[in-house]
Structure formats: C-alpha cells, structure tokens
Amino acid sequence: MYYRRKIDDYLKSWKADSNHKPLIVKGARQIGKTESILHFARDNYENVVYLNFALEKKFMQILADGYDVESVIRNISLADPSKKFIPGKTILLFDEIQENPDIATTLKSFKIDGKYDVICSGSMLGINYRKIHSNSVGAKTDYEMYSMDFEEFLWAKGYSQEQIDSILTHMLENRPFNENELSVFKKLFLDYCVLGGMPDVIRLYIETGTFSGTLDVQEQIRLDYEEDVRKYAEGLDQAKIISVYRSIPAQLAKENKKFQFNKIAKNARSREYNGCIEWLKDAGVITECSCLQYPELPLKGNVEESKYKLYYPDTGLLVSALDEEAQDDLRINKNLGVYKGALYENFVAEAFLKQGLGLFYYKKENSSLEEDFFVRTQNNLIPVEVKSNTDRSKSLASLIQNKAYHDITFGIKLGDFNVGYANAVYTFPYFCAFKMKEYLKQNDFRDADEEIS
Incomplete structure (x- = not known):
C-alpha cells in the first residue's frame, strides 16, 4: 500500500x-x-x-x-x-x-x-x-525530502485533512482540546515518537497493529547508515564519524545538551574530528541546531560556530539507539525516564526541520539563561521552550520581561499541556509542533491579550 x-x-x-x-x-x-x-x-x-x-x-x-x-x-x-x-x-x-x-x-x-x-x-x-x-x-x-512527519503519519493512520487541520484551528483560536481529542492525539504522538517516520517502520506498525518488529527495522537502518560511512567517507577517520553518530543520544540526555567531543573520548578535541559532523550533516543523518550569539534578529549571521546541539532527523531512530531498559519502558510502559527531555526536544527539532524552520538556540555564558529553540515572524523573535515537566519556565520569562531583548515580546511553550495563554506565553501540546510554521504565518499576534480574552 x-x-x-x-x-x-x-x-x-x-x-x-x-x-x-x-x-x-x-x-x-x-x-x-x-x-x-x-x-x-x-x-x-x-x-x-x-x-x-x-x-x-x-x-x-x-x-x-x-x-x-x-x-x-x-x-x-x-x-x-x-x-x-x-x-x-x-x-x-x-x-x-x-x-x-x-x-x-x-x-x-x-x-x-x-x-x-x-x-x-x-x-x-x-x-x-x-x-x-x-x-x-x-x-x-x-x-x-525527509522521513514521514507527524501529519503524514496521521494520513497513514487514516485521519482526514479536516481532522488534522482542526489542530491548527485550536492553536489559532487559542481553544483548548476536549479530553477525548487530547487523549487521542497524545497517544498518536507517543506512538510516532517511538516509531519515527521511516516508511518501512510505519508500514509494519500499521499492518500488524503493534510495535512488533519495528525495532529490528530501525536498528538495521542505523546499521546501514554506519555502513555508508565505511563506503563513502573518503579521506576521513570513519571510526570517528561513527563515534559522533553514536554519541548523540547520550549527549542529548545530559542537562547541557551542547555537543561536546570530550564526551566521546577522554581529552578528545574538536580539531581531531574535523569534517566528521559536516559529513554526517551532508549525508542527512544528523541535523544541527546553532547557538545564537545574542537573542535578537536577524538569526542568520548571529551564531557562534563553535557551539551547537546535534539531533537525529528521525526521533524513532534516536529511540532505537537507546539502551535495552529504556526501550522496554518506552515501548511497553510509555515511560520516557531520563531521556524524556531529549526525546521531546529531538521531536520538536525534527518537526521544525521538516517544516523548513531554522534550528537555533541560546545559552548565555556563566548564566542559567538558556532557551531550547527560536522561531520568527516578520517582526518578532519567538523563544520556544520544550518542557518535560511542569516546572516554571524561568528562562522564557526572563527573555520576555527583559527590555534588553527588544525583539522578544512573547514566547511559546510546548509540553504536556492543553492550548492556553498566560503571561505572554502561548502553551501547546507537543503534537502541535508540526503545525508551527502555518501557525506563525496565519497569526499576526497583535493585541494578543485582547483577542484571547
């Protein structure tokens, strides 16, 4: 089919x-x-x-x-x-x-x-x-072209365009989902996080109605990617390219998700890995999120080239790279454990990438101020926070309230929430991330408080 x-x-x-x-x-x-x-x-x-x-x-x-x-x-x-x-x-x-x-x-x-x-x-x-x-x-x-995004996954599951577009309607109207809608879309989202968007994985899942065999397919795809390194990486240290690729899940599980070579091998230096990350990016098997020098417009040309985060462009492949205990928790119990933040953040990065949105984050030196992603409209820079818990978003509040960040007047928070708005922050469930580009295009954000009230 x-x-x-x-x-x-x-x-x-x-x-x-x-x-x-x-x-x-x-x-x-x-x-x-x-x-x-x-x-x-x-x-x-x-x-x-x-x-x-x-x-x-x-x-x-x-x-x-x-x-x-x-x-x-x-x-x-x-x-x-x-x-x-x-x-x-x-x-x-x-x-x-x-x-x-x-x-x-x-x-x-x-x-x-x-x-x-x-x-x-x-x-x-x-x-x-x-x-x-x-x-x-x-x-x-x-x-x-990329692997299937969440919308394509919903198509494959038989959902109509009207049902899918209702997600954007909820976002634009700032109208919470009812309990049934929220429950259904959250379950579909968690399934997609575990599966990713590789067509062979999705096909097996839909044909069998279970996750049975999907992990084997995912693991084979990752092995094929590593075999491509051995086949095509000429003039580079192939073992180091593979070690970079394999290290990404563990690095994302850290509180500081900035990619660090010394987490691959003790005393490793970036100069020893020249070309490895670029090779993997060119091959389409990893994606890079650039660190902004300062949270302001324009975004391009405003990055620190030595600082970045790395993600898998298919969250299902990231999940398949986790340890066996985490696999059991994910596939059987839907318990994301220590990897919860990493997986949700990777999903949002993947969703943004597949919409053609740039990937940018910010980490202030010698400070706890850090923001997961930034998107923009014509006139606004919008910080986007991905929450794996219900803790207060201190960095997001600081960016919005500090007059020094003149391009930022409101923010977006993605997490285990319903649609809402408070204190200049729009909240959405994780699964809404795939509609972010359309949302930004269709919402002019003027007089937000008045419109929402």
Missing part, C-alpha cells in the same frame, strides 16, 4: 509548470524517495524509464560518449533495448545517483532539449556533489 507523502503535491506542481527543470530529490537512505517518485511517474506518464545505478551496473557507462541527450539515450538503449523514449510522454528516473554523480552534468542538456522530463534521486548527495564536474547550476531544481 502506498502512503500519501507531501512530495506528491510538490511533484504534481512541478509537472504542471511548463518551464519546469530536471529535478533532483535529495535525502537520507530509506525515507521513501524512490517509492514516491515511481508512484508519481506511473500515475502521470505514459512511459517511465527507470535506472538504478546501485542495482544495475550495466548503466554505469551511459556517459561514455558525452553528456548530450542523444548520446545518453543511445547508450541506455544499448544497455537495455526494452527502454523506449517517446518525446513528450516519457520521464527518465535516475536513481541512486550517488553511485554515478556525473549524471547531474547531463541535466542542462535535458533541460535545453526539452523532450523528456527527468528526476534524479539518491542518498549521500550532499557529499557526492563534490565529485561532479559541472552539476548543471541553473538548469535543475533541488528538493530536500
């Missing part, structure tokens, strides 16, 4: 644009790129030509005579005479192009020729672009 994805609508809009360029879909391994692209191609084209460079080595020499369309098509037909090319009715799908990254150099020729639509896809593309002689700048469109 095919599960609806957000890329589906993007691909339809791409095809409908008469001036569309060849498309490159990037993203980590096993997030559903190939499945979604093939589903779209088969529904929208009379003729689909699919090449997988990882599985079909006979196509590795199709550039032997150059990058022009005629030569490429001729060599594809030589390798497989069953491939047909019908001008105006054919889409070419080049999959796993990290194995043959020079394919991207042909895209300018395909754009100029205009007879065939082209979509390329693959993992590790952030790394392998460096090997391309000329990656057709200006003649291609890039699309970043």
